[in-house]
Amino acid sequence: MTDHPRPAKTGSPFIIYRFTEMSSERRKPYPFDTIEPKWQQHWASHGSNRTLNPGDLGFDASRPKYFVLDMFPYPSGSGLHVGHPEGYTATDIVTRFKRMNGFNVLHPMGWDAFGLPAEQHAIKTGEHPRFNTQRNIANFRRQLQSLGFAYDWEREINTTDPGYVRWTQWIFLQLYHSYFDDATQRARPIAELEARGLSRDEVDAQRLAFVDEAPVNWSPDLGTVLANEEVEEWREKGHTVERRLLRQWKLRITKYAERLMADLDGLDWPESIKISQRNWIGRSEGARVTFFVEVPPRGSTSNEGKPGSKMGPRIEVFTTRPDTLFGATYMVLAPEHPLVDGIASAGQREAIAAYRAACAAKSDLERTELAKEKTGVDTGALAINPANSERIPIWIADYVLMGYGTGAIMAVPGHDARDWEFATKLGLPIQRVVSEEPPATSGDAPCHLPPLEAFEGNGFAVNSGFLDGLRTPEAKKAITSWLIERGWGHGTINYKLRDWLFSRQRYWGEPFPIIWDESSGHHSAIPATELPLLAPELEDYKPTGDPRGPLAKAKDWIRYSDHARRETNTMPQWAGSCWYYLRFCDPRNEERFVSEEAEKYWMGGGKPGGVDLYVGGTEHAVLHLLYARFWHKVLFDLGHLSTPEPFQRLVNQGLILGENGQKMSKSIGNVVNPDDVVREFGADSLRLFEMFMGPLTDTKPWSTAGVQGVHRFLARVWRLVLEANEAGEWTLVPTLAEVEPAPALRKAEHAAIKKVTGDIEGLAFNTAISAMMVLSNALTAASPRPVGVLRTLLVLLSPFAPHLAEELWAELAARFAGMTGLASEQVWPAYEEQFLIEDEIEIAIQIAGKLRDKIVIKKDLPSEEVQKLALAAPKIAEALAGKVPRKVIVVPNKIVNVVP
RNA sequence: GCCGCCAUGGCGAAAUGGCAGACGCAGCAGACUUAAAAUCUGCUUCUCAGAAAUGGGAGUACCGGUUCGAGUCCGGUUGGCGGCACCA
Secondary structure (H helix, E strand, O other): OOOOOEEOOOOOOOOOEEOOOOOOOOOOOOOHHHHHHHHHHHHHHOOOOOOOOOOOOOOOOOOOEEEEEEOOOOOOOOOOOOHHHHHHHHHHHHHHHHHHOOOEEEOOOEEOOOOHHHHHHHHHHOOOHHHHHHHHHHHHHHHHHOOOOOOOHHHOEEOOOHHHHHHHHHHHHHHHOEEEEOOOOEEEEOHHHHHOOOOHHHHHOOEOEEEEEEEEEEEOOOOEEEOHHHHHHHHHOOOOOEEEEEEEEEEOHHHHHHHHHHHHHHOEOOHHHHHHHHHHHOOEEEEEEEEEEOOOOOOOOOOOOOEOEOOOOEEEEEEOOHHHHHHOOEEEEOOOOOOHHHHOOHHHHHHHHHHHHHHHHOOHHHHHHHHHOOOOEEEEEEEEOOOOOOEEEEEEOOOOOOOOOOOEEEEOOOOOHHHHHHHHHHOOOOOOOEEOOOOOOOOOHHHHOOOOOOOOOOOEEOOOHHHOOOEHHHHHHHHHHHHHHHOOEEEEEEOOOOOEEOOEOOOOOOEOOEEEEOOOOOEEEOOHHHOOOOOOOOOOOOOOOOOOOHHHHOHHHHEOOOOEEEOOOEOOOHHHHOOHHHHHOOOOOOOOOOOHHHHHHHOOOOOOOOEOEEEEOHHHOOOHHHHHHHHHHHHHHOOOOOOOOOEOEEEEOOOEEOOOOOEOOOOOOOOOOHHHHHHHHOHHHHHHHHHHOOOOOOOEEOOHHHHHHHHHHHHHHHHHHEEEOOOOEEEEOOOEEOOOOOHHHHHHHHHHHHHHHHHHHOOOHHHHHHHHHHHHHHHHHOOOEEHHHHHHHHHHHOOOOHHHHHHHHHHHHOOOOOOOOOHHHOOOOOOOHHHHOOOEEEEEEEEOOEEEEEEEEEOOOOHHHHHHHHHHOHHHHHHHOOOOOOEEEEEOOOEEEEEO
């Protein structure tokens, strides 16, 4: 079929779209299917979205910069879903708006292309994952380009490109070659430690990228480690998952806990995301306390020793409530705690071994899921409570986690719900040491009874020797000083944040640029000149069940030299996304991961700096957004970056639900494919609808009728300029004229400019669109139709529906004088307050807060006169019946409230 | 359990403490049409009275408070959504 509407080559001063009567396809309300590809091509071939760097020919340094970033997608096989264009359209509108306001705008797009789905495809087909990834990227790019986004495609990046992998590995080496200096709280070159004469092992123990033996969820048949969240899912599918101690690479993010926490304050981020990050980092203030294990163990009689004298091993605990030390009636060690074997009494060893075995078999998830049932085993050892010298039993229980604090606790069942539960179940003593009420002067009975449940709040110390009577905060200070004096403890801060497990047993990821010396067992970095280090081609990508991962199969590749072999683990997918925003600033640089000049310009050099606007979903609240901040800070410390934070302003777009209000999913069958929407209604309609649905940050359901609604609006705008003649051609509307608009229309024009401008700045796109609808409705009624107002509408509309705006602008430019360039290149209009001012305004009159009447008065009339007129208004006079009101509130130009 | 967010017509939603429901969807009526679609115009929170014009009352989950005035601010309750979850 050739009868799709298309531009006719005629001598006409403006373009004609012909469509035939015989077309079997229903006539489109406007020819979006012709004009959209046409303008996309035009923008591409004219470099309309090209963004220059400082130093480039034609770069205008006088313009301010603006960096608008989308969270780049993983190019999955199923293509774009309608959630992607939501954020992308929002940033596109801001980009176009800022450009029209004279900014140099950096608005790039790329691909977070390492990932498990491509690897699984490779396992299934034997084809290298690169090919499937390339196909998916091509599809994503096609889909994004069909939506007319103003990305600078010259800056497209792909995390799997050798030219990108090289710098990801280079950044890893920066971490590897650094340590964290506690004194200055900064990363420093590891060479400083070497210069101080530290041994090889001492240096390795301080690297920001280091090797650690860690218990992980290992699945032999999948041949990989799994995240805690994944364990359940794979078990259900019949795979085995076990806890296994494996040698893993980790990144020392914990050293940055304090800065990652503190620097959140200066960021313009949603409060909920900041809270998530704070919770994840989990800062808590408290104290370290040393307990001494009593030797000889329980049963022996002679024990005159005091804590502090040379006794058995010490157990360090962390507590946020040192003020409750007198109430510590037992201790608990994590089952994996290294001290357990040394202190356990002979009679308990068997029970301990059995308990430990049972715990080891549980995943972290199971361990927390079964949290309700507390279990544990007595070690048979006793510790001495330093506060009151009482002997208290030492237990092991899996409600104490090896990974937090010191892996040991002092149990205060009177004032901790978990300890209470454990003590109650196992019949351990419970002591009250905090009272809600100020202690009675006589210091009598009630305080001495154990409480009926754990009281975790603040109060007054009781049964606590020298602390008695002190409020909780004071008691904390007093006991901490007391511990410091005796060398039994000190105040400290603990974080929940763990070091970042950075290695994966996968093929499709960045190999570590690390080799191992076979004789010494030491690791070292390969020289930066050998980067990128790419994974070798494999015969097949199936897992081997070997915890070294699929790369272990490449025997030649592994062999680095006579005595050294390569690390075979790969980096997680996060690695590439940790720094992609930096690469966008200077994506083709082969000398540096980003040039200093480009980084300074786009990342803002001074003050807050960073990405000016970052839009994406909430799913990355703590992972990507925390990891990227961490890498950024390390690179900043090492002098490679000019700002301490990457993303100054963050906005989360809301989820788009299916038409039935449920989350879109294939199984429910409510997934909307953007390609279908573009085919039926056009890219401009899809863009406009996604912005019109509601506030950007809200969760909101899809509505096909709603798409039709905005589509109709765009068609109405089209018909403001063009109308179909009898031959079925679009011709210019005859009433279009260069005339002064009537005052009401002029006012509507300037009101729209004001509203749309403010709403784009506030990311309130839904109300911006409604303002344009109002202006368009006003224009529909105007005859003659003033071209000036139409031009304004098209310029305002251009960031939202760029194709339509461009086309109609060209139509008008061909017919009317003084219109040059593209709609998208126009200077953003300014509104003039004078056109918004009205001489007469209607004000409401209330009696006791209830609307009773309205009057039209001159604007800015003095309050006394407004009051006089208001009281004289028919309904008001009638209601008052001559009585004098007690009070009259006049809000100038708005409302009058009469209090009778 | 803890933390956070939210609650407005039949639906998506608007409303610097100042006329609740802009704009859109759906619906109804009219115009155009042989007819339908499309398009244009008007109506459209609920309720009571009225033939109508119009007029009265109620109304932003619920209860209370602050205020001349509350969808908006404060306290509590209920319901929904999201995140964290034995972190000592």
